[in-house]
Amino acid sequence: MAMLLIADLLSFSPRLSRAAEGLPAVSEVTRRMIERAQSVAREEQAPHYTYEKRWLIERLEGAGDRPKLEEKIYQVTQIAGFPFNRLVKIQGRDLNAEELQEEQRREEKFQQRLGSPDARKLAARKEGWLTAALLDRYEFTLKARVVLCDRPTLMLAFKPRPGKLPVTNIRDKLLNRLEGTVWVDEAEAETAKLSAHLTETVSLGWFGMLGSLSRCDLFLDRQRMPDGVWVNAKQVLFIQCRRLASALQFRSTEESSKFKPTAVADKY
Secondary structure, three states, X not given: OHHHHHHHHHHHHHHOOOOHHHOOOHHHHHHHHHHHHHHHHHOOOOOEEEEEEEEEEEEEOXXXXXXXXXXXXXXXXXXXXXXXXXXXEEOOEEOOHHHHHHHHHHHHHHHHHHOOHHHHHHHHHOOOOOOHHHHOOEEEEEEEEEEEOOEEEEEEEEEEOOOOOOOOOHHHHHHOOXXXXXXXXXXXXXXXXXXXXXXXXXXXXXXXXXXXXXXXXXXXXXXXXXXXXXXXXXXXXXXXXXXXXXXEEEEEEEEEEEEEEEOOOOOO
């Protein structure tokens, strides 16, 4: 992940803005990011997309082991406004009859869950993934204005705030130990790119009895579509952990392509 970040900085360096004094306040940038996320979540007429997702998993159990590779291709469709990942290929081959039946059952269960009262409440609430509570965990430093995909973009470094942060589950433990860089589209306050990593080891289970997570690197690259909708184009997650007496390294790469707009989904 460090190499990815260095490569990004090198590629941007010739185009760094010289007008550093013209940078906005960090509080203004984060405020706009939150407002944008909530606005997108509430937007009922926003276009939806179908697309292909390639998911590559690389596992390395121990030192000297050859990586175990698994590739899956999904066709992502919209069902009642929610994306559904329909598996279409495994290791380059089409699904057999049994696997097709399993996918059909999985889609039926997905549709049933969408019809439940809890799902309708979730859809009605429509809260964006980016909230004030999430951003309040971090200190942000505005580093520079760069040009990314021909668009002015703000580069912000972030790290956990000092002091005691809220912890109720393993997700909180991870969030409280992440630091990195986020690139924010200046005109639309959308996250264009993200690079983050753990600052320290995270124990898993009761006092770490189930193991520990010593490394977690995340890289996210997003793309702006012609109609202004932002989509996740590539996501890479690298994990290094210990489960009881065994070590595990895991890299998950998701690449999305062949985006096609669909009609606005029906409301509940």
